Amino acid sequence: MKKLSAFQKAKQLLIAQIRGQTITSDFFQSEFPQHYLIFIETAKETILLIGILWIIFPSSSFMLFGILSLFGWIIWKTSQESYLGWKKLQILHRIIEEERWEIEHHRPQERKELEAIYNAKGLSGTLLDDVIDVFMANDNRLLQIMLEEEMGIVLESYDHPLKLGFSAALAVGITTIGLLLSYFWFANWGIIVSGVLWLSLITGFSAKRSKSKIVTALIWQGGIFVLVLFTTYFFMKLVS
Amino acid sequence: MKQPHPFVFDEFFASGLEESVSPFLTSVSRRWGKNLSLKSSLFSAFLLLTSFSLWWFIPDLSFLLLLPIYFLMGIPALIKALENLKNLEINIDMLMTSSAFLSLIIGSPFEGALLLVLFEISGALETTVSIKAKSALHNLNKLSPSTAFVIAEDGSIHEKSLRQIEIGEKVLAKAGEIIPLDGIVTEGTSNVNLVHLTGESLPILKTVGDTIPAGALNMEGTLTLQVTREGSDSTLSRIIQMITLAHQSKPQIERWVWKFGKYYASSIILLTFAFALLLPLFFSLPFLGIEGSIYRALTFLIAASPCALVLAIPTAYLSALSVCANRGILLKGGAIFDALNQCGQIAFDKTGTLTKATLVSKSIEPLFATSFPIETALRAAAALERNSSHPIAIAICKLAEDRPLPKIENFVSLSGYGVEAEVILENQKMKAFMGLPSYFKEKLSEENFAFLQKKIHETSQKGYISSLFVIEENFFLFTFQDIIRPHVKEMIHELKEKHSIRPFILTGDIKPNALLIGQQIDIETIYADLRPQDKLQIVSVLSEKEGLAMVGDGINDAPALARATVGISMGKIGSATAIDASDIILLHDQIHQLSWLFDKARTTHIIVKQNISFALFIIGFFSIPALVGLLPLWLAVCLHEGGTLIVGLNSLRLFKK
Numbered sequence: 001m002k003k004l005s006a007f008q009k010a011k012q013l014l015i016a017q018i019r020g021q022t023i024t025s026d027f028f029q030s031e032f033p034q035h036y037l038i039f040i041e042t043a044k045e046t047i048l049l050i051g052i053l054w055i056i057f058p059s060s061s062f063m064l065f066g067i068l069s070l071f072g073w074i075i076w077k078t079s080q081e082s083y084l085g086w087k088k089l090q091i092l093h094r095i096i097e098e099e100r101w102e103i104e105h106h107r108p109q110e111r112k113e114l115e116a117i118y119n120a121k122g123l124s125g126t127l128l129d130d131v132i133d134v135f136m137a138n139d140n141r142l143l144q145i146m147l148e149e150e151m152g153i154v155l156e157s158y159d160h161p162l163k164l165g166f167s168a169a170l171a172v173g174i175t176t177i178g179l180l181l182s183y184f185w186f187a188n189w190g191i192i193v194s195g196v197l198w199l200s201l202i203t204g205f206s207a208k209r210s211k212s213k214i215v216t217a218l219i220w221q222g223g224i225f226v227l228v229l230f231t232t233y234f235f236m237k238l239v240s
Numbered sequence: 241m242k243q244p245h246p247f248v249f250d251e252f253f254a255s256g257l258e259e260s261v262s263p264f265l266t267s268v269s270r271r272w273g274k275n276l277s278l279k280s281s282l283f284s285a286f287l288l289l290t291s292f293s294l295w296w297f298i299p300d301l302s303f304l305l306l307l308p309i310y311f312l313m314g315i316p317a318l319i320k321a322l323e324n325l326k327n328l329e330i331n332i333d334m335l336m337t338s339s340a341f342l343s344l345i346i347g348s349p350f351e352g353a354l355l356l357v358l359f360e361i362s363g364a365l366e367t368t369v370s371i372k373a374k375s376a377l378h379n380l381n382k383l384s385p386s387t388a389f390v391i392a393e394d395g396s397i398h399e400k401s402l403r404q405i406e407i408g409e410k411v412l413a414k415a416g417e418i419i420p421l422d423g424i425v426t427e428g429t430s431n432v433n434l435v436h437l438t439g440e441s442l443p444i445l446k447t448v449g450d451t452i453p454a455g456a457l458n459m460e461g462t463l464t465l466q467v468t469r470e471g472s473d474s475t476l477s478r479i480i481q482m483i484t485l486a487h488q489s490k491p492q493i494e495r496w497v498w499k500f501g502k503y504y505a506s507s508i509i510l511l512t513f514a515f516a517l518l519l520p521l522f523f524s525l526p527f528l529g530i531e532g533s534i535y536r537a538l539t540f541l542i543a544a545s546p547c548a549l550v551l552a553i554p555t556a557y558l559s560a561l562s563v564c565a566n567r568g569i570l571l572k573g574g575a576i577f578d579a580l581n582q583c584g585q586i587a588f589d590k591t592g593t594l595t596k597a598t599l600v601s602k603s604i605e606p607l608f609a610t611s612f613p614i615e616t617a618l619r620a621a622a623a624l625e626r627n628s629s630h631p632i633a634i635a636i637c638k639l640a641e642d643r644p645l646p647k648i649e650n651f652v653s654l655s656g657y658g659v660e661a662e663v664i665l666e667n668q669k670m671k672a673f674m675g676l677p678s679y680f681k682e683k684l685s686e687e688n689f690a691f692l693q694k695k696i697h698e699t700s701q702k703g704y705i706s707s708l709f710v711i712e713e714n715f716f717l718f719t720f721q722d723i724i725r726p727h728v729k730e731m732i733h734e735l736k737e738k739h740s741i742r743p744f745i746l747t748g749d750i751k752p753n754a755l756l757i758g759q760q761i762d763i764e765t766i767y768a769d770l771r772p773q774d775k776l777q778i779v780s781v782l783s784e785k786e787g788l789a790m791v792g793d794g795i796n797d798a799p800a801l802a803r804a805t806v807g808i809s810m811g812k813i814g815s816a817t818a819i820d821a822s823d824i825i826l827l828h829d830q831i832h833q834l835s836w837l838f839d840k841a842r843t844t845h846i847i848v849k850q851n852i853s854f855a856l857f858i859i860g861f862f863s864i865p866a867l868v869g870l871l872p873l874w875l876a877v878c879l880h881e882g883g884t885l886i887v888g889l890n891s892l893r894l895f896k897k
Contacts, residue, residue, distance in 0.1 A: 033266075092264045093257045100253070107403060130398075137387050137401045144247050155247055158264045160272035 035167040042171035085161025278364035313356035332501040388420035402471035423465030430461035486803035543863035559894035580841035582787030589792035590747035595722040612714035703756025727832035734835035858883030
């Protein structure tokens with residue numbers, strides 16, 4: 001077995017953490033359950049899409065093309081979110097299999113990795129040895145610790161891909177129905193007011209859950225939307 | 241505060257990384273993944289029915305509803321077909337998938353969707369059943385201990401993984417625990433049960449200096465052992481390695497239907513190519529167009545698609561599996577029915593399989609012309625043994641049930657001999673002893689001791705177990721035997737007469753004990769005094785000549801169970817190693833059901849053959865007319881799906897008990 005220098009050990013640890021974080025980054029930037037996050041982001045994208053369609057299509061055909069386009073959008077978002085969820089789950093399953101193989105076949109190396117991790121946390125000497133012995137005594141415990149400490153992966157924290165897809169579908173459905181109905185009853189003002197209200201609601205909720213400043217979040221999010229919509233509007237004018 | 245337990249990954253790995261038990265998903269989320277393939281195929285079937293209903297009213301909507309079917313069912317089938325193609329494997333899966341997509345290309349999307357839905361439903365049903373079987377098995381105990389309590393030099397005790405314990409280290413085994421590693425006793429005395437390791441009926445007394453193999457059950461006292469073999473080299477590990485090798489050398493049980501399916505699929509695909517290329521040469525037909533040879537060849541391919549084979553045959557196996565499960569017989573797959581049909585011989589382990597591994601009192605014989613009442617002797621013996629968990633003690637207490645037991649005083653456990661105490665009978669204290677006759681070697685005359693020895697030898701030659709009880713100067717010989725399970729004799733007769741299966745016994749116990757049992761249940765061929773490797777050797781040799789089923793319960797049976805054509809284990813009394821190594825588990829230890837099981841396997845085989853014959857008849861009868869243009873494609877497919885329904889109903893006959 002090749003003896004690793006301290007630098008090599010640290011490098012391996014960093015790579016493992018980056019791998020873990022790459023898998024988990026989408027879902028651990030906030031403090032939301034995944035399906036909430038997907039609902040919020042999909043709802044925002046749908047508002048943006050409806051806004052762009054509203055700008056592009058003349059008012060006589062907006063409803064028709066709006067509805068037709070959104071059929072495709074709902075299928076896209078539902079399938080894509082589910083597909084990405086399954087892809088991530090596959091990667092996680094592959095990681096756990098690899099880690100299990102390592103524990104079965106390279107136990108001394110796993111011990112050294114654990115020692116490095118807990119040494120970095122401040123443990124040393126006989127205390128470190130005793131702690132490592134306890135972890136190494138139970139394969140299930142060892143596997144869990146390697147996933148959590150080495151990879152930064154938390155167990156039982158992901159939603160099923162179908163649930164994610166369903167959240168996306170729900171977000172598109174609610175947003176579309178709300179905005180199009182507002183347009184149907186109140187024409188342009190309806191869609192502007194309902195769009196702003198819905199965007200503010202979901203942005204505010206998201207900011208509150210993640211304990212960020214609500215006003216800042218609203219302004220930034222609103223600013224991005226205004227930027228996109230007005231850019232589209234002025235480009236339309238240029239082209240036409 | 242409740243201590244958090246580490247997550248248990250065993251079920252997840254045992255299931256083959258099933259997402260419904262994924263450790264990454266939240267516990268609520270996992271429900272979304274349960275039986276997913278079955279749910280999606282049933283949803284697709286619903287869409288197909290709706291699409292078909294709408295076809296006459298709103299054709300465009302009808303086509304819209306077909307899209308998700310091709311997406312949900314078609315994509316997995318396409319991926320699987322391309323993987324098969326990459327491995328140059330032509331089978332029914334490829335035939336079905338190519339038929340489904342070709343139907344779409346030639347403008348018959350309904351037929352294609354129907355093929356996909358039926359195909360997926362059959363696969364999903366099989367997957368659902370096999371997942372259920374796997375998870376039921378996972379709930380049993382772990383195969384062997386993975387940790388042990390190590391006594392450090394300073395006397396402290398730490399739990400350590402077996403893989404890290406070295407030779408020379410001291411481990412602790414408490415009462416009721418399985419000995420984790422091979423070792424020599426350095427402290428303590430206890431009875432250890434080796435019935436699952438060697439088949440020996442009675443526990444053996446182990447004391448300082450004795451070796452104990454890993455896997456033995458420590459019954460009463462606490463033992464300290466010095467490890468003599470590391471985990472990977474322990475008795476238990478070597479047995480488990482034997483099981484792995486036995487599994488690898490066992491011929492794969494390929495479902496004969498899939499063998500037939502491969503030939504069928506290859507034939508149909510070749511014929512399709514032949515028709516497409518040769519029809520214009522023999523008949524005045526163009527290659528292209530709706531009357532062209534290519535179109536006709538494709539309709540032939542679609543009409544010849546074996547829906548009946550892919551749906552009705554798995555349903556036959558599934559029906560049989562369900563009926564067996566209702567009777568407490570768990571099979572690890574439908575192919576095992578085929579394997580059972582190949583078996584012309586059956587090997588039984590003795591202790592725990594043919595017998596209940598529970599002793600029952602046979603007789604109480606007074607010795608040396610004593611006049612002491614037998615009834616009083618029994619009550620006194622029961623009083624002496626009432627706190628022991630030894631099988632002999634349990635048998636005595638069971639015999640003395642409902643009898644008032646006298647009080648005892650000054651109870652002493654005589655290491656290596658038995659137990660002694662003063663029994664209070666009619667206000668008198670009487671000294672009593674229960675155990676081995678060797679205790680009296682110095683106390684009796686040579687003549688009397690020789691008589692005692694002779695009596696013990698006679699009983700052991702008959703296959704009985706004996707124990708000496710002495711109260712004051714009155715000697716009694718208690719004899720015991722293992723109880724044969726109910727209806728075993730009748731089952732053996734049925735196997736011989738009805739199924740022409742030759743039974744024999746493979747046991748680690750001594751020959752006289754095995755002969756006694758064999759005589760009682762009419763099994764003449766007996767192999768006794770066998771170690772696990774001996775059982776494996778016999779099963780390997782015999783199963784080369786003819787299919788062999790092996791029935792067992794202990795760890796010592798596990799390699800033979802893994803190697804046999806069909807391994808059958810006892811679910812309640814059986815060790816987890818044996819259960820894991822076997823193909824069939826008798827959940828309630830009802831061994832007398834074996835005759836019924838062989839019957840069921842034969843019936844399943846008959847029904848599968850009927851289904852195939854009928855399906856082939858239908859395919860032949862309708863696909864040739866479709867090829868020559870006498871029958872429209874849609875009619876050919878409908879008739880052939882009707883045939884599928886009939887064979888499906890035929891499969892349901894297997895539900896009949």
